[in-house]
Amino acid sequence: MSRLILDEPGKEILFMGNEAIARGALEAGVRVAAAYPGNPSSEIIGNLAQVAEKMGIYVEWSVNEKVAAEVAAAAAVSNMNALVAMKQNGLNVACDFLLNLNLTGIRGGLVVIVADDPSGISSSNEQDSRSFAKLADIPLLEPSGFQEAKEMVRHAFELSRMTGNFVMIRSVTRISHARGNVILGKLPTDFPSPHFDTSRPLCPLPTSVTHPALHKRLQTAEEILGDSEFNEYWGSEIPETLIITCGSGWFFSKEAVDILGLRPRVGVLKVGTTWPLPRAFLINHLQKTKKVILFEEVDPVLENNVTELYAQHNLDLPRIEFVGKNSGVVPSTGELSPDLVLGVLGKVTGVVPKIDENYANLAKDAIENYAPQRAMAFCAGCPHRASLWAIKQALALDGRDGVLFGDIGCYALGIFPTGFSQLKTVHAMGSGAGMACGFGSLRQFGINQPSLAVCGDSTFFHAVIPVLVNAVHQNSKFLLVVLDNNATAMTGFQPHPGSPIDAMGNATNPIVIEDLCVSLGLETRVMDPFDLKGTISTVCEMIKDQTKPKALVLRRECALVSGRKGTLKYQVRIDPQKCIGEECGCDRLCTRVFKCPGLIWDRSAKKARIDDVICTGCGVCADICPSHAIVKEGV
Ligand code: SF4
Ligand code: SF4
Numbered sequence: 001m002s003r004l005i006l007d008e009p010g011k012e013i014l015f016m017g018n019e020a021i022a023r024g025a026l027e028a029g030v031r032v033a034a035a036y037p038g039n040p041s042s043e044i045i046g047n048l049a050q051v052a053e054k055m056g057i058y059v060e061w062s063v064n065e066k067v068a069a070e071v072a073a074a075a076a077v078s079n080m081n082a083l084v085a086m087k088q089n090g091l092n093v094a095c096d097f098l099l100n101l102n103l104t105g106i107r108g109g110l111v112v113i114v115a116d117d118p119s120g121i122s123s124s125n126e127q128d129s130r131s132f133a134k135l136a137d138i139p140l141l142e143p144s145g146f147q148e149a150k151e152m153v154r155h156a157f158e159l160s161r162m163t164g165n166f167v168m169i170r171s172v173t174r175i176s177h178a179r180g181n182v183i184l185g186k187l188p189t190d191f192p193s194p195h196f197d198t199s200r201p202l203c204p205l206p207t208s209v210t211h212p213a214l215h216k217r218l219q220t221a222e223e224i225l226g227d228s229e230f231n232e233y234w235g236s237e238i239p240e241t242l243i244i245t246c247g248s249g250w251f252f253s254k255e256a257v258d259i260l261g262l263r264p265r266v267g268v269l270k271v272g273t274t275w276p277l278p279r280a281f282l283i284n285h286l287q288k289t290k291k292v293i294l295f296e297e298v299d300p301v302l303e304n305n306v307t308e309l310y311a312q313h314n315l316d317l318p319r320i321e322f323v324g325k326n327s328g329v330v331p332s333t334g335e336l337s338p339d340l341v342l343g344v345l346g347k348v349t350g351v352v353p354k355i356d357e358n359y360a361n362l363a364k365d366a367i368e369n370y371a372p373q374r375a376m377a378f379c380a381g382c383p384h385r386a387s388l389w390a391i392k393q394a395l396a397l398d399g400r401d402g403v404l405f406g407d408i409g410c411y412a413l414g415i416f417p418t419g420f421s422q423l424k425t426v427h428a429m430g431s432g433a434g435m436a437c438g439f440g441s442l443r444q445f446g447i448n449q450p451s452l453a454v455c456g457d458s459t460f461f462h463a464v465i466p467v468l469v470n471a472v473h474q475n476s477k478f479l480l481v482v483l484d485n486n487a488t489a490m491t492g493f494q495p496h497p498g499s500p501i502d503a504m505g506n507a508t509n510p511i512v513i514e515d516l517c518v519s520l521g522l523e524t525r526v527m528d529p530f531d532l533k534g535t536i537s538t539v540c541e542m543i544k545d546q547t548k549p550k551a552l553v554l555r556r557e558c559a560l561v562s563g564r565k566g567t568l569k570y571q572v573r574i575d576p577q578k579c580i581g582e583e584c585g586c587d588r589l590c591t592r593v594f595k596c597p598g599l600i601w602d603r604s605a606k607k608a609r610i611d612d613v614i615c616t617g618c619g620v621c622a623d624i625c626p627s628h629a630i631v632k633e634g635v
Contacts, residue, residue: 005187024150032075058075059504064461073097075108076160085112088117088125091114092428101166105213106160116297136168140167141168141169141274144247145180150182156169170274232269249341252337275305286320293329378410379560381562386556388414400448407463436479437471471549479551482552485556559616571617575630585626
């Protein structure tokens with residue numbers, strides 16, 4: 001049985017943060033959960049999907065975050081508890097709906113989990129989603145650890161039901177993807193009866209009524225959260241310096257205080273209920289100090305709110321020096337780390353951290369000399385490498401300086417040398433297609449550059465279909481290349497509408513991308529990108545005469561999936577007699593330009609070599625070697 005549904009209250013389990021969130025939802029009696037995959041949030045729905053049948057809940061990977069929010073909201077307006085999860089970029093997609101739902105309110109419980117990605121470790125941006133709570137006038141909670149993440153989700157459902165509105169929880173990478181012990185609570189057996197009350201329609205109009213009602217609900221939340229256990233104080237009773245923090249900053253701050261031996265002089269105040277602010281709690285502690293340091297990831301959201309609160313009450317409070325992102329002492333972007341917090345605290349208090357020089361040197365040596373240097377690169381045998389190689393060759397043959405617009409997904413690496421720097425733009429999901437559509441309409445201004453876009457198969461369904469409708473209607477001249485690797489690969493191979501199964505593993509109706517393109521009236525072709533010659537000539541043909549929108553589906557299963565299935569296509573080796581290495585005319589084309597990690601440059605032999613451990617046997621490199629030194633043999 002999955003550990004997630006162990007019915008043993010009091011038992012301690014090691015959970016990933018996202019598992020703790022999923023468990024909290026189950027303990028709160030969640031009945032419906034939906035999301036579009038996006039790291040660092042993906043495991044929340046992935047875990048719930050695995051236990052869906054046993055727990056009698058409904059879980060889906062929706063086509064995008066707005067639909068996911070709508071699916072969850074349908075349950076939440078029908079007296080059920082529902083959860084929707086997303087990463088920070090996804091909140092922007094769901095925003096349009098959520099900024100109307102807040103006005104109508106709900107009748108069950110709805111928790112919106114947004115997992116932010118400070119430092120953009122697996123994202124195109126590091127947007128701080130917390131400002132949305134203020135914009136939407138909804139309560140926002142921020143967990144600082146794993147137990148708290150579980151408890152907060154449970155509490156957020158209660159708060160949602162008590163206030164009649166959805167509640168947002170902001171996680172971050174170091175909470176969602178780290179692991180810690182969590183004590184299990186009880187799993188419920190009774191659930192509120194689901195029913196949509198048709199006598200009371202839900203409509204945000206008139207705003208003269210719904211907007212004040214929204215403010216009233218937020219005020220109720222503020223009253224409920226006033227003495228919340230999620231706001232905590234630790235350290236000196238009369239602190240010379242007060243640290244105010246939230247999220248991962250809580251443990252980093254306490255550790256830094258102890259390392260520097262500052263417990264008698266410093267206090268740490270954790271705000272778990274970030275919006276609305278726990279005003280009385282904060283004012284009580286602000287009265288006792290003259291210096292405040294604020295630690296949070298990414299934007300100074302808490303800092304601005306606390307300084308605003310201070311300004312409102314400055315007559316009753318001592319003169320306080322605030323140190324944080326606004327004063328430039330704490331970096332204004334990126335993740336927090338124990339070292340960063342330690343450094344800032346040491347600087348502000350004048351207590352220098354003791355550094356074990358020997359240990360520091362050993363660590364430096366290990367990083368510089370033993371940790372493998374990894375480039376941002378496609379995996380060995382990745383079909384996207386072949387696709388981008390074919391596009392690069394086709395654009396070179398075409399000779400009109402064609403522009404390839406891109407977006408986010410594994411293939412965003414195509415903006416780097418691993419994708420031969422072919423992508424010229426990377427913004428939001430589907431925006432490559434949208435921009436290519438726009439660029440393809442600029443002919444009247446004398447632009448003659450071919451317009452192309454790439455998108456992944458999951459992105460096609462998420463955000464590209466409306467672009468194609470627009471392109472056909474406007475007769476925009478561009479080529480959409482769908483890089484179909486049969487999975488939402490970047491986030492963990494979740495199914496999408498083109499997959500034959502749903503999130504819970506049930507057989508479903510896959511939607512065929514090329515059928516959809518044809519039904520919209522696009523000239524559509526399908527190719528295997530490992531057929532390099534065929535793909536190059538198809539791209540050349542399709543961009544030669546750009547008179548209408550066209551689609552090319554480059555279909556080949558993700559190398560990681562075929563690797564797991566053990567479907568090695570070729571045995572590949574280098575013929576040392578034919579390999580001319582540095583002399584091959586392209587400065588070792590295979591390892592310097594094509595750069596599949598399965599290819600190695602043997603410095604002593606001055607020849608290329610295949611790394612049999614990494615090579616997936618795709619055979620594509622055999623087609624690019626100008627000396628025909630790479631030999632592929634069928635297995
Ligand atoms: S066959 Fe060549 S391109 Fe394919 S994975 Fe192996 S080394 Fe890389
Ligand atoms: S295998 Fe081919 S491309 Fe690679 S170094 Fe040898 S000759 Fe050049």
